[in-house]
Amino acid sequence: MTRPHKPVRLADVARRARVSSATVSRVLNDPLLVSEQARSRVFRAIEELKWIPNGAAKALASARSRTVGILIPTLGHQNFGVLIDALQRELSRAHLTLLLACDEASPERRVQQARKMVERGIECLVLIGESHPPALFDLLDAYRVPRVITYTSGRDRRHPCIGFDNHAASVQLTRHLLSLGHRSFGMIAHLVEGNDRIQQRIAGVQETLRKEGITIPPAHYAQVDSRYVTSGRDGLRRILAARKDRPSALICTNDYIATGAIIEARHLGIAVPQDLSIAGFDDTDMSAHLNPPLTTIRVPSREMGEAVARYIIDYLEHGKAQTPGPMEAPLIVRESTAAAKKTTSPRRSRGR
Amino acid sequence: MTRPHKPVRLADVARRARVSSATVSRVLNDPLLVSEQARSRVFRAIEELKWIPNGAAKALASARSRTVGILIPTLGHQNFGVLIDALQRELSRAHLTLLLACDEASPERRVQQARKMVERGIECLVLIGESHPPALFDLLDAYRVPRVITYTSGRDRRHPCIGFDNHAASVQLTRHLLSLGHRSFGMIAHLVEGNDRIQQRIAGVQETLRKEGITIPPAHYAQVDSRYVTSGRDGLRRILAARKDRPSALICTNDYIATGAIIEARHLGIAVPQDLSIAGFDDTDMSAHLNPPLTTIRVPSREMGEAVARYIIDYLEHGKAQTPGPMEAPLIVRESTAAAKKTTSPRRSRGR
DNA sequence: AAAAACGATGAAAGCGCTTACATCCGACCG
């Protein structure tokens, strides 16, 4: 049942190299403390014995696990994959390993996963977004586990955040559509409980429109339950079925959904962007290649992953830690958005 | 620098519950050994003290890390994400945590990552595909680390494999095209060093064609270097530029590439499937929604992740372990493939 | 030349758990 023990231990190496175990340990952790001579004997002994140190013992004795945890909603979303990919690569350069857990559905299970990780001794926990059950943060506080939040630049200043401003990006996107003369908007949003990033994107749109005296009629607002292509198709169909008039611009909370909307539009014979402008959020691999190419916000996944890693390494190894400012999430204008056809309904006066 | 110590230890719980430390440990690991009374006192004490056991100490004392490692080429590919997602969810139900490392590029670095994991005491390593540096397997052997290989059903019987037969699936796909009357084939392949799965897919196509006396002319075989959409576009462009005649069917080694090919075809005014049939491999989220929907092989990512988890749990917890047989990777016929136009060049006689 | 300082090393005490092994106690047996 139990894995048979590998018998080589640090003590064996010490014996072989004719030094004390303390010296072997020093060779590994602070080589300069040891004389050239002893050091090379130790290295040779390690080689010869093919010794691999026991991480658990190391962690126990040093109170350092050299492990970082990440709690992610899902790995089905390419952007998260890219982020983690970058994060892991960077961390590994500092000899830190990544403990991964996925959980979107239940906040309680999320706390449980976090507890498991604390038990594992993670030295830092990476979280996506700010909205997590208080119990989760309490846990981290109680055990003094540093945390870093990513994929958002953070609304409240309670935690270190490394990411971009979902709200601002959303505002920018909306302004783009407004500047093209659009006055009638639709939206397809995937709203998962406690997904603050999406909420901010939605809020960004609505607030910006409200300033222009525009609201999205309920019938033109489709709430869907998955983040994938199908939802975009469903969403658009629902919006078109709801009323006889149709929005001239459609904003989707991510690119998968926007892709679905573009696809469905073509299916229904609606010309994009002539009859309907469509915009997304994320800039997926595919987005530039759609027909028409999708106007969207480019989310800096890789950059976030790398920045998070740098932050963690600085914090853990050098004690100092500085979150970089909010990152750029630029608007990428492509051909899925275009000027609105000349207004058919009387222009409302500007609000405010 | 070092994280301040959380002072609650098992001994504190023992004291509070008025039992020995052994009893506390037993409550956690084998509750039935302990009387109802003592047990509940211990549980209460744990509650009150908010004790979280120290995983490193646990691992050291028990020689069990309850940790599983996975080495993955990249997280940028949705299918890998889905696989890991499923794997992690299942493992966590058995209180096993997942250590993740990504590395595609360098085989040496892969071995290094594996070494790190062995140091961490992983009880099993999950690998994608069979082709890895011998040093990697030597390492696992030396430390008696069980392994399971996935994303392939395995050619050599040296390791437990849980996956599907890339070669067979590829044959099936090719036969489909042949049965539609195609005789002139092109291929876009992304060939990464030591990617056995892709090699098998390619071999499956070529062998099947050869049996019909067909070979893919070098000019119609585009080797690309990324697995993403852009490569598909580039690949198709290259193929079309190379000769004046054009294949009637195009096989791509994955769906991202096939997607790119479809997109580029439309761009160039080539009708799919009338002028060119295109097939992929993977069945991405998008594939069913492309225009036209993509004929492909459905890769059972989620199923593989779950099956791998089950296998590991059985092996680790119950000692017995049985790999399920090869999994289904069905051909999904959609509209991107159709009957070849009536042959324009004289039909070759059947080979062999 | 004695004192002080330093660099290299070793001895040994943990780190916080698990797990033989020993012990105790009441139930059950002949």
Next chain:
DNA sequence: CGGTCGGATGTAAGCGCTTTCATCGTTTTT
């Protein structure tokens, strides 16, 4: 009623490292 058994518990010896502190030559200082 003494002896045996078995369940519940405690004692204490590790698990394989790190790290403090002491030790011991060697330099450097005064």
